[in-house]
Amino acid sequence: MGVEIERFLRLVRALPECEHKESERYTTFRVRGRAFGYLWPDTATVGLKQTLWEQAALVAERPEVFEVQFTAGGFGWVVVHLEGIDLDELSELTLEAWHLTAPEDLLAAPPTPVSLVRA
Secondary structure (H helix, E strand, O other), rough: OOOOOOHHHHHHHHOOOEEEOOOOOOOOEEEOOEEEEEHHHHHOOEEEEEHHHHHHHHHOOOOEEEEEEEEEEEEEEEEEEEHHHOOHHHHHHHHHHHHHHHHHHHHHHHOOOOHHHHO
């Protein structure tokens, strides 16, 4: 189990109109200017936008893998420790983060978790 950083990067690059911006300590992932994820290479963690319900469920179920990052605008962001998650689950959470952020015209034909895993 566990996902390497480079493999996570392949997932997000497969998302339609995914943009990234690197800073000194982390990378931000956006779709049409709106953030849906972050990567902190030094800690091998990612932050992903989720619903408040999903944030609470993930953290309660596996606190060794997920932690609360913050809440904003009715969404709960979670920190994901890459060493504790498998590729299928990470692809689903990453796609959900993108889906919660992408404009409606991109949602007409969204990618699937399977297509991200194959990327």
